[in-house]
Amino acid sequence: MELSAPLAVPAGPRSSWAALRRLGPYLRPVRLPVGAAAAATLGALLCGLAVPLVTQRIVDGPLSTGDAGAAVRPILLVAALGAAEAALFYARRKLIARPTALVESRMRADLLAHLLRLPVAFHDRWPSGQLLSRAVGDLVVLRKFLAFAALFLVVNSVTVLVGLGVLFLIDPWLALVGLAGAAPLLLVSYFYETRYKVAARATQDEGGHLATLVEETMLGIRVVRAYGQGRGRLAVFRAQAERLRTAELRVVRIMAALSTALLVLPELGIAGQLGLGAVGVANSTLSLGDLVAAVTVSTYLRWPTECIGWALAETSTAAAACDRYWEVRDTPPGLTDPARPRPPVRPARGHLRLEHVEFRYPGAGRPVLRDVSLELRPGETVALVGATGSGKTTLAALVPRLADVTAGRVTVDGVDVRELRLADLRAVVGCAFDDPLLSSLTVRENVTLGAPEATDDAVWEALRVAGAADFVAALGPDGLAVRVGEQGMSLSGGQRQRIALARAIVGRPALLVLDDPLSALDLHTEAEVERALRRVLRRSTALVVAHRPNTARMADRVVLLEDGRITARGTHRELLAASAAYRALMAVDPRPAGETHDDGVVVR
Structure with a gap:
């Protein structure tokens, strides 16, 4: 946290009378x-x-x-x-x-x-x-x-x-x-x-x-x-x-x-x-x-x-x-609905493709992502693994169109995401980020942020899947009506992350984008949520940004991202055997699961 530098704001023009004249449409x-x-x-x-x-x-x-x-x-x-x-x-x-x-x-x-x-x-x-x-x-x-x-x-x-x-x-x-x-x-x-x-x-x-x-x-x-x-x-x-x-x-x-x-x-x-x-x-x-x-x-x-x-x-x-x-x-909006939007595929299957994708931040000297091609078939779970700064979170943000590609395209069920209305796209894609930000609202309002029509039964089901039902029920006679405080600070980090996970799945999206969903969980809670996630992932296509071996192990396939490029693909076991870079990221010994070290420690 910065303690000495003065806070800055982008400089704008000095005040002008022309700005007041622009109030005309509001005054008419x-x-x-x-x-x-x-x-x-x-x-x-x-x-x-x-x-x-x-x-x-x-x-x-x-x-x-x-x-x-x-x-x-x-x-x-x-x-x-x-x-x-x-x-x-x-x-x-x-x-x-x-x-x-x-x-x-x-x-x-x-x-x-x-x-x-x-x-x-x-x-x-x-x-x-x-x-x-x-x-x-x-x-x-x-x-x-x-x-x-x-x-x-x-x-x-x-x-x-x-x-x-x-x-x-x-x-x-x-x-x-x-x-x-x-x-x-x-x-x-x-x-x-x-x-x-x-x-x-x-x-x-x-x-x-x-x-x-x-x-x-x-x-x-x-x-x-x-x-x-x-x-x-x-x-x-x-x-x-x-x-x-x-x-x-x-x-x-x-x-x-x-x-x-x-x-x-x-x-x-x-x-x-x-x-x-x-x-x-x-x-x-x-x-x-x-x-x-x-x-x-x-x-x-x-x-x-x-x-x-x-x-x-x-x-x-x-x-x-x-x-x-x-x-x-006057700042132009970065993302807008297309002039002639295409209707989404009904029912949504969650078929995701990234075709020769490049992404470069405005003013940046080099792209964050370069020639990334990836396909997630309906019902498949793919883990995205890479070192800090490799472009994992940026790639995940392209799917719900939080940012647009600068080259290539991203399609959902065969339709370019830029050709869909944002509301239609985000009804198909559910997201949970590594920073589980909550609002100072009730538990129910936080969970149903993207699906306000969800019933209480659907909310409780999502909370059960996310491993959050027990602690929410313990908050009060009607746990869904309890306010979580500003940014959810009245809850622990793991509790906030589980509510954020419930928010991602309550609308039963066809495609899930999960950015390290187990990062703030202890070992016991991680095991519970992992079991619940397996049930969810069986009925959804999922792109999961993973930092832990347990998260990567849940995926059908793992993709290794290095310096904005995909350098390796395969299952968790295959990459452990074939990629030294992957083993270093996962901090796992390359020997097969169940093999014992000299000191008696079993490698899982």
Whole structure:
């Protein structure tokens, strides 16, 4: 476990406004409620903007004439405008909440669906914490942007334009003075927005790194404690948290400078209006009501103006989040269904052929597999044996099409696997890997992952075949309903592997791909599962990646893979006799079974 190197994520483009424009397909279905929310917001702001005009009438009318009775109706109108403003803001919240939450959920579902289609190599390259931060944190940012910042950016811009129009109607000179104070905000906002955009992206990336670090530490907590690396891991966490804090403080400093400008410049404009207006009132070229109305409108426009600056900053954050989202979504899926899929053979026989197969990882200098040809007849079990790095797991992954060959072809029942729908292929092929990963679900849900329609009787039968029925029954009155904990860590390694084996066979697939299915079993359990496997293998075709003599001995034939090529074929006994490389891998004496060493040890 890495304790010092900083976590990396593939670099993507800096945030761009184009990424936000790509939200169009998600917004079109909810455009009516979003438009209604925008209209309600604009109506509320215009109600507030009308109050200074009513105030002008009160000052120049009842207040100047001393007619208190004439002020009642304008005052009631102000109260009505205030009530309408509050009601319209309430309507905005009600109208905007559901559609933006719907956009968020659809984007999250589409992201997960895309992640499930991406090749395994992509997931090997991308830290899971970065993917998690995009699926959760970044989409929350986008939802809040759509519900608040985007709405107010548009509505407040309209409000400011209308407010300026009102100011010009009241007095053009006062409007120009107010505009002179507000105009520099455009330059200031652009200056800080470009810096905020970069800082916001850096903060989101650092947050993803920290999420990855926490996840890896929690998942590897046993290793961390076993090696006494708690302090070292904490030091790495503190260093990463400090990088995140530095990035966040940079965002705060930029926002503080922007907020200061947004507060000071409009105030200078209002001060200029008061000075010019005072001269006008003194010279009787401007009424007191006009001055009060102009200053009140300018004061009212302070919040929309400040809000525009805040919304621009939030837009930068949303653009960065959107870029991070599309970085993943734009990755082309490695494996897709063919445009014109062929129907699978019914009933499936499990006849597997590999014809001159080559496989090369993207960017690799040499292929992992070279000119591999192999046939598994229906009902036959073939063990695949080889040293670490010889290509065994890669070859096994080609059968359920977890990866595609770069040359040659793989067929099941005579049909190229690339011509079958993935769902049809994987209904025929059952898999159990050497890393028996389980989800934090019930035993039943883990076993029926690939066969959700399986009955409880079928699940128990699969568990019995895998040698797992007894310990599952001991978990509780209804062992199938017991949750196994995150990654199945509440179970032993052997128990996890037996549940993974049950998962592979519960759907009674015609073809089994088993990657060292006995690796995590003790000798007693291995013997039990071996006996059960023999029953299963009699009714299925099976390709078994083997590391133990007992596993290879179960096979009808054994294939030796060396440096990506098949170098020997035969039964377990034949290869023991003929291949020194095979004997070295199996660590078995070449003499026939039952022959006794000088020290009395019997070779099986």
